[in-house]
Amino acid sequence: MKDTELEQLWRQIDQQLDHDDDTDLTTFLADQGIQAALPESVRNQATHLLTQSFAQTAVGAAEFLGKYQIIEPIDSGGQSEVYLAERSDGVYQQTVVIKFINHSFEATEQQQLFLREMQLLADLHHPGVVTIIDGDVTEQGQPWLVLEYIDGPHIDQFCVENELTVTAVVRLFSLLCDSLQFIHQRQVLHKDLKPSNLLVREINGVPHPVLIDFGIAMNVNEKVAMNLGTRGFSAPEQVAGHDLDQRSDLYALGVLFGYLLLAREGQSVTVNDARDIHNALAHSAVPKDLQQMVKQMTAPEPSKRYLSAEAVRSDLNQWLLGHPLSFDHHKLTAVLKKTVKRHPWVTTAMMLVLVLAVWFTAKYTRDTQQLQQLTIAEKHATDELMNFMLDDLFENLERIGRIDVLQSVALKSVDHLAKQDPLTLDQAGHFQTAKAYINTGRVFDHLEQSDQAQDMFQAANEHLIIANQSPGGEMKYLDLLARLRVYQSQVLPSLGQEQLTAAVLEEAIAAMQQLIQINPQADLMPLWEARLELSYHLMEYAHEQQANEQVKMVVELATQQLKQHPQNTSWFLANSQSKQMKAWYELDFGDLQQGIDDIKSAIGFAEKSIQLDPEDLKKQNNLRILYNQLGFFYLSAEHQDAAKAAVMEAIRLGDDLKLKAPFNLEYAREHAYSHTTAGEIQQAEGDLAQALEHFQFSLLVSQNNHQQDPDNYSAANDLAVDTLLVADLKQQLGQQQQAQLMFESVEQLMQPVHAAEPNNKYYTHTLLVTLLHLKQFERAKPLFDATVKNDLVDYAVEQLLVKHQLQHWLTSTKESVGDN
Amino acid sequence: MDSSNLTQFLNSDQSALSAAQQQDMQAVYQRLKEIARSQRFKIKGSGINTTALVNEAWLKSQRNNKTFNDRNHFFAYAALAMRHILLNQAKKNRLITFVDPQQSCDQPVYKESTYLLDLEQQLVRLKAFDEKLEQVFTYKFFGDMEFADIAAVMEVSERTVFRNWKKARAMLAVAMR
Numbered sequence: 001m002k003d004t005e006l007e008q009l010w011r012q013i014d015q016q017l018d019h020d021d022d023t024d025l026t027t028f029l030a031d032q033g034i035q036a037a038l039p040e041s042v043r044n045q046a047t048h049l050l051t052q053s054f055a056q057t058a059v060g061a062a063e064f065l066g067k068y069q070i071i072e073p074i075d076s077g078g079q080s081e082v083y084l085a086e087r088s089d090g091v092y093q094q095t096v097v098i099k100f101i102n103h104s105f106e107a108t109e110q111q112q113l114f115l116r117e118m119q120l121l122a123d124l125h126h127p128g129v130v131t132i133i134d135g136d137v138t139e140q141g142q143p144w145l146v147l148e149y150i151d152g153p154h155i156d157q158f159c160v161e162n163e164l165t166v167t168a169v170v171r172l173f174s175l176l177c178d179s180l181q182f183i184h185q186r187q188v189l190h191k192d193l194k195p196s197n198l199l200v201r202e203i204n205g206v207p208h209p210v211l212i213d214f215g216i217a218m219n220v221n222e223k224v225a226m227n228l229g230t231r232g233f234s235a236p237e238q239v240a241g242h243d244l245d246q247r248s249d250l251y252a253l254g255v256l257f258g259y260l261l262l263a264r265e266g267q268s269v270t271v272n273d274a275r276d277i278h279n280a281l282a283h284s285a286v287p288k289d290l291q292q293m294v295k296q297m298t299a300p301e302p303s304k305r306y307l308s309a310e311a312v313r314s315d316l317n318q319w320l321l322g323h324p325l326s327f328d329h330h331k332l333t334a335v336l337k338k339t340v341k342r343h344p345w346v347t348t349a350m351m352l353v354l355v356l357a358v359w360f361t362a363k364y365t366r367d368t369q370q371l372q373q374l375t376i377a378e379k380h381a382t383d384e385l386m387n388f389m390l391d392d393l394f395e396n397l398e399r400i401g402r403i404d405v406l407q408s409v410a411l412k413s414v415d416h417l418a419k420q421d422p423l424t425l426d427q428a429g430h431f432q433t434a435k436a437y438i439n440t441g442r443v444f445d446h447l448e449q450s451d452q453a454q455d456m457f458q459a460a461n462e463h464l465i466i467a468n469q470s471p472g473g474e475m476k477y478l479d480l481l482a483r484l485r486v487y488q489s490q491v492l493p494s495l496g497q498e499q500l501t502a503a504v505l506e507e508a509i510a511a512m513q514q515l516i517q518i519n520p521q522a523d524l525m526p527l528w529e530a531r532l533e534l535s536y537h538l539m540e541y542a543h544e545q546q547a548n549e550q551v552k553m554v555v556e557l558a559t560q561q562l563k564q565h566p567q568n569t570s571w572f573l574a575n576s577q578s579k580q581m582k583a584w585y586e587l588d589f590g591d592l593q594q595g596i597d598d599i600k601s602a603i604g605f606a607e608k609s610i611q612l613d614p615e616d617l618k619k620q621n622n623l624r625i626l627y628n629q630l631g632f633f634y635l636s637a638e639h640q641d642a643a644k645a646a647v648m649e650a651i652r653l654g655d656d657l658k659l660k661a662p663f664n665l666e667y668a669r670e671h672a673y674s675h676t677t678a679g680e681i682q683q684a685e686g687d688l689a690q691a692l693e694h695f696q697f698s699l700l701v702s703q704n705n706h707q708q709d710p711d712n713y714s715a716a717n718d719l720a721v722d723t724l725l726v727a728d729l730k731q732q733l734g735q736q737q738q739a740q741l742m743f744e745s746v747e748q749l750m751q752p753v754h755a756a757e758p759n760n761k762y763y764t765h766t767l768l769v770t771l772l773h774l775k776q777f778e779r780a781k782p783l784f785d786a787t788v789k790n791d792l793v794d795y796a797v798e799q800l801l802v803k804h805q806l807q808h809w810l811t812s813t814k815e816s817v818g819d820n
Numbered sequence: 821m822d823s824s825n826l827t828q829f830l831n832s833d834q835s836a837l838s839a840a841q842q843q844d845m846q847a848v849y850q851r852l853k854e855i856a857r858s859q860r861f862k863i864k865g866s867g868i869n870t871t872a873l874v875n876e877a878w879l880k881s882q883r884n885n886k887t888f889n890d891r892n893h894f895f896a897y898a899a900l901a902m903r904h905i906l907l908n909q910a911k912k913n914r915l916i917t918f919v920d921p922q923q924s925c926d927q928p929v930y931k932e933s934t935y936l937l938d939l940e941q942q943l944v945r946l947k948a949f950d951e952k953l954e955q956v957f958t959y960k961f962f963g964d965m966e967f968a969d970i971a972a973v974m975e976v977s978e979r980t981v982f983r984n985w986k987k988a989r990a991m992l993a994v995a996m997r
Binding site for chain 2: 045052
């Protein structure tokens with residue numbers, strides 16, 4: 001019924017009852033030809049609802065919507081109702097936002113239009129655009145949407161709370177322009193840009209604005225004047241109900257920009273009109289160039305505004321670089337061009353003036369053109385950066401032992417990759433992206449950020465799967481897949497690691513076998529790596545027999561490949577590493593002397609590989625590790641002299657490496673290890689002064705490592721262990737006071753570490769030794785009991801017990817363990 | 821809550837409650853729910869008796885903290901709360917039918933929800949037409965108040981209240997056809 005009709009009826013009822021308040025309603029309505037049920041009481045007309053509201057104990061039942069469970073209302077009233085909800089159908093867990101638009105569509109045509117527009121939005125994949133997960137129109141014509149939940153503040157809140165600088169706001173805005181350009185290119189307008197429609201979420205520590213609440217459904221029903229946007233933010237043409245294009249969004253963007261720049265200065269402007277912003281800006285400290293940009297974005301005439309979000313972004317970046325902005329030169333050149341066009345008959349004099357004017361502006365114009373090219377270059381910079389990383393930066397930096405510098409590159413790359421629209425990638429693009437993710441993952445792995453590495457590898461996997469859906473890339477697919485699986489095997493979570501690792505490596509091997517079938521000439525390095533990893537894995541979990549088979553295959557493969565590629569340094573290195581691995585196998589399950597021979601053989605291969613490629617530090621580090629290992633093996637075989645010689649060689653190589661790559665933490669740790677071993681040998685020989693020198697060197701390294709990463713418990717433990725070694729020696733040398741101070745410092749270092757991770761057996765052990773040194777036996781006892789359970793009571797602990805006449809601890813614990 | 825505050829609250833727009841008022845509502849709701857779940861109100865097929873419920877709430881509020889010093893005002897407030905609570909519940913129910921069409925709309929509770937949402941829409945219209953009619957209707961329909969009590973709250977004659985109740989019912993009935 002139309003409003004006017006109803007009102008007329010109501011007035012009639014009103015008059016009738018004023019006239020005679022005894023009127024019988026049913027009769028009266030029947031006389032009017034109306035049949036209607038009179039509302040009586042909520043008790044009678046909503047019995048079940050009342051019961052449900054008040055008497056049902058199970059709250060959840062009412063709030064369970066099939067797939068989604070409502071958590072709480074976020075926003076209600078106005079044009080929609082918004083609820084926070086959780087997907088809970090057992091498929092997977094996800095927090096979402098459910099939005100009901102308070103407007104029903106009567107005609108199917110309108111519903112179709114709404115759904116089509118939703119599809120358009122659902123196709124927009126961009127980190128700066130909220131993702132639509134689900135949605136439909138109900139049978140009653142009510143539209144509803146399920147949206148991704150963005151856990152972040154509104155953009156104005158974000159700017160104020162984080163006290164953003166002008167530069168930071170400009171950066172944030174530059175990202176927003178990216179998102180806007182992205183949707184505009186896909187013919188979508190937002191139509192309601194304002195602070196409450198922009199959330200900020202952090203991706204890898206970088207804040208990204210996210211567009212929410214598109215003006216969908218609002219423009220589909222022209223009759224309901226709903227596409228007016230928001231007062232003050234909407235462009236004049238939008239308020240007037242005229243046709244809109246992307247420049248209408250730019251107008252709102254300009255108002256928003258001004259609003260945020262003012263907000264960060266503590267000015268909260270009530271925006272009724274863009275002029276409110278202009279006036280406030282004029283009296284603010286906001287840089288003049290930015291004020292000018294706001295003005296240009298919010299010009300009442302669309303034709304006077306920027307053309308696109310991309311153009312705004314370009315100017316923002318120019319501003320960040322301190323270069324002149326677009327409008328600074330447009331005017332002059334435009335005027336000149338127009339003059340010449342309009343007056344082809346310009347007089348010589350005028351020509352002269354013009355030529356002079358042109359000459360004066362020429363240099364300037366050339367500069368700006370150069371700058372424009374710079375901007376384009378900057379746009380592609382991220383792509384290039386990524387490609388550079390792909391091609392050889394990683395390998396080259398690995399060669400000089402400086403993968404650490406790749407952290408920022410990796411983060412940028414992730415940032416860039418996250419923004420890619422997977423729909424725009426072709427097969428080569430997917431391979432490229434997969435490779436980028438793989439390399440990024442390797443960097444994270446190297447930086448011991450396993451979680452992130454896992455995420456990267458997972459992303460790489462997804463791109464590989466998509467790439468393999470198109471024909472023709474099978475070889476590349478298998479090769480990359482095998483490599484990916486090998487890298488993945490190194491960052492698996494500790495939970496279920498044993499099975500997972502084996503499975504992943506088997507997949508790598510299977511992929512390689514498939515690849516060899518197709519291409520017998522394929523590079524077999526990934527196969528060798530997979531088998532090497534698998535061997536170590538089998539050894540770690542003491543699968544002796546399987547490990548033995550794998551080890552044989554690894555050595556065989558490396559030998560055979562070296563025969564085929566006699567000048568290939570990588571296969572020399574592979575042979576060296578194969579022998580090294582075999583040596584560990586011999587140590588654990590076979591013959592120690594055979595192990596020593598294997599290491600010597602490994603050293604031979606390593607030296608050859610260095611001869612062929614003297615620049616590669618990775619290979620030199622490998623050689624040093626081999627000497628360390630040789631020392632360890634000789635010690636196990638009780639060849640003290642041979643061990644000493646090996647370790648000294650390791651120290652010599654380490655000193656060399658330290659000069660070449662002073663910042664490599666991994667190298668430093670390995671170097672410290674050489675010194676510790678040397679110190680232990682010399683301590684056993686009774687040369688305490690020499691031993692002290694070596695221990696102190698290790699201590700220096702672990703101090704440095706701890707300082708660089710003070711929250712890393714493992715680094716703290718290394719430091720504690722080295723300090724204990726030095727303190728113990730000092731005690732033996734009669735420097736009691738110094739030793740005491742060092743023990744106390746270790747206790748202070750390890751107490752919080754142990755408190756944070758009471759179940760870590762190594763930390764427990766370290767603290768136990770410390771407390772025994774400090775003669776705090778009561779506190780030491782429970783730690784000792786734990787250490788017994790952990791089977792970590794070593795010579796050092798036993799010695800300390802003997803020293804403090806606590807041998808009965810050993811026997812009593814054994815008894816109680818025996819009783820159990 | 822003193823009398824003037826309350827009157828102001830009773831007159832304020834239901835759809836635009838402030839955060840504090842929302843919280844008040846929530847507290848009332850919790851209280852009513854507790855009472856409803858107590859032994860005396862275990863429902864046995866007959867449904868909840870709103871009058872008894874509100875009466876009980878009034879007695880309790882008298883015993884514990886005398887936030888309301890006037891029984892009629894308390895009832896008026898409770899009627900508003902009831903309207904608010906049921907509306908919220910109805911909205912939630914509607915969500916279920918939207919997202920999960922399998923949840924058949926034939927169930928009485930969903931039918932009632934649709935009815936109530938529809939009624940709410942018309943009440944907003946009615947308020948625009950004549951605020952007094954909407955008020956009387958809310959007190960009577962949702963709060964089950966006696967005409968005499970409504971008359972006392974609204975400071976008009978009982979007869980006027982009765983007439984307005986009839987008007988409102990008729991108007992809403994035709995609007996909701």
